[in-house]
Amino acid sequence: MKRLRWVAGAVVLAVLAGGGVAAATRDAPRPAGRYVTDDDGRALILHGFNTASSAKSTPDGLPELSEADVEREYRDMGTNFVRFLLQWRAVEPSPGTYDMKYLDKVAERIAWYRTRGYHVMLDMHQDLWGNGITPSKVAGNGAPQWATFMDGLPVAAGQPMWELYYLEPGVIRAFDNFWNTTGGHPDLMDRYARAWKAVADRFKDDPAVIGYDLMNEPWGGSVQGAAFETGPLAALYRKTIAEIRSVDPDSWIFLEPQAVGVNWGLPSALPYFDDPRGGPARIAFAPHLYPLPLDLGDDYTAGSREWTDRTLGWWRENILRTAERMKAPILLGEFGLDMTRPGAADLVERILDLTDENAMGRAYWSRDPGSWGPYDKGRAGPLVGVYARPYPRAVGGVPVRVVWDEKAVKLTITFDANETGPTEVYLPAATFPKGGEASLGTAAWDAGKRILTVTTKTSGRLDLVITPA
Numbered sequence: 001m002k003r004l005r006w007v008a009g010a011v012v013l014a015v016l017a018g019g020g021v022a023a024a025t026r027d028a029p030r031p032a033g034r035y036v037t038d039d040d041g042r043a044l045i046l047h048g049f050n051t052a053s054s055a056k057s058t059p060d061g062l063p064e065l066s067e068a069d070v071e072r073e074y075r076d077m078g079t080n081f082v083r084f085l086l087q088w089r090a091v092e093p094s095p096g097t098y099d100m101k102y103l104d105k106v107a108e109r110i111a112w113y114r115t116r117g118y119h120v121m122l123d124m125h126q127d128l129w130g131n132g133i134t135p136s137k138v139a140g141n142g143a144p145q146w147a148t149f150m151d152g153l154p155v156a157a158g159q160p161m162w163e164l165y166y167l168e169p170g171v172i173r174a175f176d177n178f179w180n181t182t183g184g185h186p187d188l189m190d191r192y193a194r195a196w197k198a199v200a201d202r203f204k205d206d207p208a209v210i211g212y213d214l215m216n217e218p219w220g221g222s223v224q225g226a227a228f229e230t231g232p233l234a235a236l237y238r239k240t241i242a243e244i245r246s247v248d249p250d251s252w253i254f255l256e257p258q259a260v261g262v263n264w265g266l267p268s269a270l271p272y273f274d275d276p277r278g279g280p281a282r283i284a285f286a287p288h289l290y291p292l293p294l295d296l297g298d299d300y301t302a303g304s305r306e307w308t309d310r311t312l313g314w315w316r317e318n319i320l321r322t323a324e325r326m327k328a329p330i331l332l333g334e335f336g337l338d339m340t341r342p343g344a345a346d347l348v349e350r351i352l353d354l355t356d357e358n359a360m361g362r363a364y365w366s367r368d369p370g371s372w373g374p375y376d377k378g379r380a381g382p383l384v385g386v387y388a389r390p391y392p393r394a395v396g397g398v399p400v401r402v403v404w405d406e407k408a409v410k411l412t413i414t415f416d417a418n419e420t421g422p423t424e425v426y427l428p429a430a431t432f433p434k435g436g437e438a439s440l441g442t443a444a445w446d447a448g449k450r451i452l453t454v455t456t457k458t459s460g461r462l463d464l465v466i467t468p469a
């Protein structure tokens with residue numbers, strides 16, 4: 001039964017994706033070679049977590065997280081990035097009023113990351129529009145009640161998967177009113193864009209804040225696919241980019257495609273966006289990856305593993321193609337699964353390899369306690385070992401390829417050196433107990449942070465190989 005279900009799902013996916021997949025195999029795109037950069041212009045390999053799903057339902061919109069949690073995460077896994085969840089309901093509790101106390105509390109949490117050298121991306125999170133749309137116990141979150149207009153349409157309780165609430169008439173109408181495809185609420189998108197301006201104004205000078213993820217997993221309501229992505233979604237992005245740039249010319253802006261379909265490997269139609277900042281654009285593409293067989297409850301084993309691997313291939317090609325059109329670096333903003341299921345650690349490893357090889361940052365969903373997360377009941381689970389992986393967190397040039405060979409205990413970073421600064425490599429204790437040796441340049445080992453800083457030539461293509469000291 002279960003097998004039938006995913007086979008059916010995969011067939012539907014393959015048929016839907018038909019055109020895109022056929023094109024994909026003819027001219028498989030190459031990694032974009034574009035990177036999110038730090039203040040010195042070094043390429044960043046962003047490696048971290050979504051923090052945290054708990055923010056969706058806390059009354060104050062803050063995740064359940066302490067500074068000790070951040071410290072533990074760094075000690076255990078050496079992450080350098082967090083996709084930090086914000087809630088529009090908390091930013092703008094009533095129309096035009098921005099809650100600066102909430103933003104101060106967000107700033108306090110950002111400081112926990114800043115002192116440990118992290119980059120923070122703020123994510124305006126939503127699922128199923130808002131906390132107001134669903135019967136209680138269902139995880140709708142994000143939009144404030146005042147921006148939720150369901151026009152009396154129902155949302156039936158008891159859906160077997162949370163995503164199915166997206167198909168309920170009340171939820172669809174709430175989105176249609178936001179996108180103003182109903183014609184009844186022309187002000188809502190502007191309000192959203194101005195809420196982002198308030199956030200950007202608050203954080204534009206915070207050196208840890210690398211940028212803004214404008215909307216989590218956009219859903220078009222009754223307008224779907226290319227019509228949605230090039231229509232209302234692009235309109236929202238243009239408005240919001242303009243508002244943010246009116247106060248903050250420097251932070252990166254991360255844009256997500258429609259989630260449904262694209263998360264499974266279908267092509268996105270998201271267009272190129274102009275960045276009015278003056279100077280090179282700082283717009284990045286931030287899709288998610290949730291292979292359909294696993295979404296439907298299967299494991300990364302046997303036949304479903306094969307279909308999942310095909311999905312990863314489609315996803316890679318279609319994402320690279322969209323990023324090329326957008327001329328944008330790529331951040332995989334979410335991937336994740338129940339780590340206690342068979343094959344789960346293998347899939348995470350695969351996705352880490354895929355992102356390394358294709359110049360993408362990544363953020364695992366999510367850093368909440370439980371079977372998906374790194375810790376369960378306070379104890380480290382199987383994810384911690386996989387995620388504590390050697391990686392160059394900043395590169396003094398443009399990376400061409402990063403390859404972690406666990407068997408040989410060898411990390412190879414191929415990059416076109418420029419003059420932006422030294423390369424910093426995180427080396428976990430399990431594989432590099434005494435730190436690392438660099439094949440090129442001069443290296444300094446910080447045993448406390450487990451960072452090897454390598455100063456190399458500043459021009460030409462380099463193969464920097466790191467092996468255990």
Ligand code: 9MR
Pocket residue numbers: 053056126127139140141162217288334365
């Ligand atoms: O893991 C989350 C689950 O506990 C919630 O019920 C659900 C609805 O809020 O959201 C899940 O997280 C999703 C995230 O918000 C968006 N991308 C997919 C994530 C996993 O389903």
